[in-house]
Amino acid sequence: MNEGVVYVPVETLREFMYQVFVKSGVPPEDAEICADVLITSDIRGIPSHGVNRLKMYYDRIKQGILSPTTRFEVVKETPTTAVVDGHHGMGHVIGYKSMKLAMRKAKEYGMGAVAVRNSSHYGIAGYYALMAAKEGMIGLSFTNARPSVAPTFSVEPMLGTNPIAFACPTDEEFPFCFDAATSITQRGKIEVLARLGKPTPKGWVISRKGELATDTEAILKGIPKGEYALLPLGGAGEEMGGHKGYGLSVMIEILCAALQNGAFLKDLSGFDEAGNPRPHQLGHFFMAIDIEHFVPLEDFKRTAGAILRALRAAEKAPGAERIYTAGEKAYLATKRAYEQGIPVNESVQRDLKVLRDELGITDVELPF
């Protein structure tokens, strides 16, 4: 099942991605940010948002729908808030600078929030939340995304996977970091099932006819045509709380669009009405809360840590090996990544070879 996977050292992969961005026209200091966001995803064990997306960014830059240089314009600012226009630049750079801005405001005033318009795919939402956690703050990061999720009682892809990320420091070796789509799953996980030749679990996806679909190949072919939609956390209908996942997703759509007068829902598809590619016009919302404005940081960390330790020590379900808390698997994955390298599958290897050859990257040696 891991046939053909090659493990690449973290720093090799980071340097390769950095060079791809630079040779695509991204300024060096911005390319460092882009490469860091992507490698952080791989390091934390989230292969769906890391190096596997490198060629997607490259293709979008070539298509002209993603600007390699990022004009970060603060269009409105108050002591605690700002609205930023990213002018279709690199989402990672826009996200990084926006979160830095929110953090500066929070350090001084207790709280800071930044709403962003005209951005692009910014990688893992958790990256920006973690920036705040590292500085003794609570970080929150939200983004909308191209339509793929059906509202409750609908079969039409309307909402993005609209993730919510929350991170905070604890007294443990790693921060608490919750980072999840408000849909049950996202397309990347279905692509993994396709590579393994496995069916899609019933309840993840609904067909346009209203059936819970499980045919992985058919789903992947049909998603771009709108023939299938992902389901919100809680699933189809209301019995298992699907309206809650749906409601959370709408909350995020509002935070990410209405606070910056921006595009939303179908207008985030990346295509114009004639079917031509265009910028995705994504919106983000970042928030930082300075803990010391409430309680001494050490007290907060101790309480947060005690909550997490109590949860892990709860009675396990029969057959369960371990109870995790959010951020713990990423911590374990980080250790593994530095020991073993980042697993790169054959499909991604092919992408990277194309990039290496097209961009003439000769001084980073990929082991394939």
Place this chain on the structure above:
Amino acid sequence: MNEGVVYVPVETLREFMYQVFVKSGVPPEDAEICADVLITSDIRGIPSHGVNRLKMYYDRIKQGILSPTTRFEVVKETPTTAVVDGHHGMGHVIGYKSMKLAMRKAKEYGMGAVAVRNSSHYGIAGYYALMAAKEGMIGLSFTNARPSVAPTFSVEPMLGTNPIAFACPTDEEFPFCFDAATSITQRGKIEVLARLGKPTPKGWVISRKGELATDTEAILKGIPKGEYALLPLGGAGEEMGGHKGYGLSVMIEILCAALQNGAFLKDLSGFDEAGNPRPHQLGHFFMAIDIEHFVPLEDFKRTAGAILRALRAAEKAPGAERIYTAGEKAYLATKRAYEQGIPVNESVQRDLKVLRDELGITDVELPF
């Protein structure tokens, strides 16, 4: 199925609740708040958190674990943040005053947040979020609660139903208001099934043995003994995203406890180690975001409204009558409540008669 239900006019029920609170020692201006929070729940079609809880508050005041007079102490304050000690007073009053404080800060500085310790059951989380929405702000309201929900891969009730409420104004007749427990369901809904003699849907509840329980009577008897636990949004295990509901719940536990150095998890049970009742020591977290600090309020309302209208107009699943957005069912319920009155079932009627007789309420005429 609605056998014995009597519809009581909204203002009759509000006045009755007000008098119960006043005669229990709650100061008149506080009693108005308590009655308003409870009646708002009934009006919005959430019978689990309205008049049916009236006797619970009364019993707790009599037991001495809930103080009818509320000492609202601001123990720390900055321009955008505050920490409040509620000294085991009425959760509704503490919530109302805390949200007002957050809103004052947001109006002036753009954002405001208040963390609360030593509070008690504050009714529907959405009430406080709606306070902000009525004033042109985004409101967020979170609370922890007595342990009833099992972490992913656990069978032990550790977390509360830990709701998240978010409300904002729109250009429609009613605000967007998302207000939901981070568990699939809560005990009140299982009590409704018991009255109807129906089984509990498989997946809502896990037994201590790790089985998905459906025997409604057994579940209700076993919950107080810790023999059953509610499951987080997404259900048991990780396949349907149960770790996401779990993670959201932990996020809320941290926001509500760690920012105010307070109690958490099992310490919120309402019992000491010897099994004697004691204050619940709940924590809340409130946030207000002033929209005008980002964009003109009318622009925000128009965008939010457009998002909601587009969602409702999405293609319906076969057999589905209607696609709702959060707050819409409550709006429809509000109209019904003022037309028909609030439905009061036989069990609640019995409670209200006890209160009427014990407290000697003679000038509010209940129709039973």
